[in-house]
Amino acid sequence: MAPLGIIRRRYIRDLISIRKIARRLDISRNTVSRYIRSDAIEPAHPARHSPSSLREFSPRLSA
Known part of the structure; x- marks a missing residue:
């Protein structure tokens, strides 16, 4: 169960x-x-976006 x-x-x-x-x-x-005072259902965390370090090599890798 969630901590909240x-x-x-x-x-x-x-x-x-x-x-x-x-x-x-x-x-x-x-x-x-x-957490007790908040009206939120669950704490919302932003989605993490981490770009791939292999992006520049993708054409060579797919060939």
Whole structure:
């Protein structure tokens, strides 16, 4: 399960403190607080785009 769901369930349903959640999941208290306050479903990370270093040699490789 995603960390956001775990954090919210432990905080809201299980009534575990932010400090305990952070300690158990080995993340900072600021991150736990931010996840609890946020309205996001899951944290969105931008897609990584790394160009291939073989691009300039592709015609020679396909020949």
